[in-house]
Amino acid sequence: MVRWEPNARGRLERAALELFAERGYEQTTVAEIAERAGLTKRTFFRHFSDKREVLFAGGEAFQAQFVTAVAGAREHATPLEAVALSLHAAGAMLQERHAFARERSAVIAANRELQERELVKLASVAAALAAALRERGVEEPAASLTAEAGIAVFRVAFERWVAEGNERALPDLISESLDALKRLN
């Protein structure tokens, strides 16, 4: 019989981030995460495949958010307008989880393997964005360039958003970075 645990997933996330911050990511075990959350290892594995998954779950939904927004942009939107829509869609989704994103970023910054995984994730989003632009009839190399530049905008806005002391919202920082991109000369 599976006992229902109220907000088990949220408790596991919280416990994992606390432990990663206290002991380091490498030194933390799934058993310790479950214990800190007052849950069993079995419950942990109902929600996450491993401890890395606590940090990277939702990656597919994250990527889908970008792609869906590009696909849904109005017919005559420029490639960059379509990408801007997608950055804002992802930004609005992330904004709700600012505290989580900030703690997660600190854990990732402290671990080379996690940094690599994060780079792979963003490279994969860039490739998906370029494909979504090609679907709209944007030709290469414009599709790849717009997608890569969009991800550059996102990366810079995101870093500022999770930086200590920042109180500005991610969509606002994304707008600012996009404007800066358009002014590059």
Place this chain on the structure above:
Amino acid sequence: MVRWEPNARGRLERAALELFAERGYEQTTVAEIAERAGLTKRTFFRHFSDKREVLFAGGEAFQAQFVTAVAGAREHATPLEAVALSLHAAGAMLQERHAFARERSAVIAANRELQERELVKLASVAAALAAALRERGVEEPAASLTAEAGIAVFRVAFERWVAEGNERALPDLISESLDALKRLN
């Protein structure tokens, strides 16, 4: 006594790329590379620390090329002009090794771990470029944004350069990508 082997490094590179293409990167050993080159393992290790190094040697010189060019840009160059100089410096350096770059890219595209390493390398160049721009007095987030956008330009131009059938030179493709970046709106 160390016997001098004419162009040992070039022969080892050639042998490694051939074997990586024939058998796959994972399946190739240093002993096999040395044998194919008609050299000893000992000679291999005088030139490279491991087989991955055959693909990533010169990474520091590559990064230094970018940074030096940014630092040497004329005083009133815009941030993007400084970055453009550095992309062209790196492009000119790479152009001399087109065949190597093309074969290397195919090996990397076939191996996830090597792809990650390549992403890390480019992320590191972007960070170094941003730092070089800050040295010139460019403020954040403009420094990071220009650096990241510059790397986006480079990545797109590089992919086109190594693509099958391409006969255009890398500096030419970089110019075209830079122009496309400036026209984004």
